[in-house]
Amino acid sequence: MLAHANEWANKRLYEAVAKLSDVDYRTNRGAFFGSMHGTLNHLLVADRIWMHRFTGKGDCPTQLNAILFDDFKALRAAREAEDIRIVNYIERLTPAELSSKITFMTVSNPRRITQRLAPALSHFFNHQTHHRGQAHCLLTMMTGDAPSFDLMQYQREVEDKDPVLETGPDG
Numbered sequence: 001m002l003a004h005a006n007e008w009a010n011k012r013l014y015e016a017v018a019k020l021s022d023v024d025y026r027t028n029r030g031a032f033f034g035s036m037h038g039t040l041n042h043l044l045v046a047d048r049i050w051m052h053r054f055t056g057k058g059d060c061p062t063q064l065n066a067i068l069f070d071d072f073k074a075l076r077a078a079r080e081a082e083d084i085r086i087v088n089y090i091e092r093l094t095p096a097e098l099s100s101k102i103t104f105m106t107v108s109n110p111r112r113i114t115q116r117l118a119p120a121l122s123h124f125f126n127h128q129t130h131h132r133g134q135a136h137c138l139l140t141m142m143t144g145d146a147p148s149f150d151l152m153q154y155q156r157e158v159e160d161k162d163p164v165l166e167t168g169p170d171g
Helices: 002-017 022-026 036-055 072-092 117-143 151-161 163-167
Strands: 101-105 112-116
Touching (some): 002 036, 002 072, 002 151, 036 072, 112 117
16 A cells, blocks of 8 residues: 555655746755755655665665756656556565565665564655655745645545445455
8 A cells, every 4th residue: 555655646746846847846945855856856766775675676876865867857757667666566575575684785874784674664655755745845835735645645535446445355
């Protein structure tokens, strides 16, 4: 559910950001990564770092503030591809894999960490929510409005479209 909700929230975020002027999109507004541009790039950077930790595959940026894509359209396409990658990875996980451990190097203060996968995944999705919250604040400051990224909103929209979720797994 969190992987699909993440994809849903990112689509809503990018739809709203696409309406910003380039100046608004790039202006440093004091967010942790400065601008909306910096914030969206950071979200992709962090997702790629974590997905590399989880799978051992894909790009693994070495700086948390890296600008992977200067062009918004290219960043959006990369975001959509990464969200599909995340959903596909999560959907294939088994209970045994969720309780297994991963070992990785941290980025900011390099050290080796070993932890169970399930709590790392909780952090992964929580981190995305955290920075989307910053993007929400930036959108609200710039436009006076921002779409909901709330998990309950996602669940209500999915339940309206998916009869299995409305009745539950037992009918």
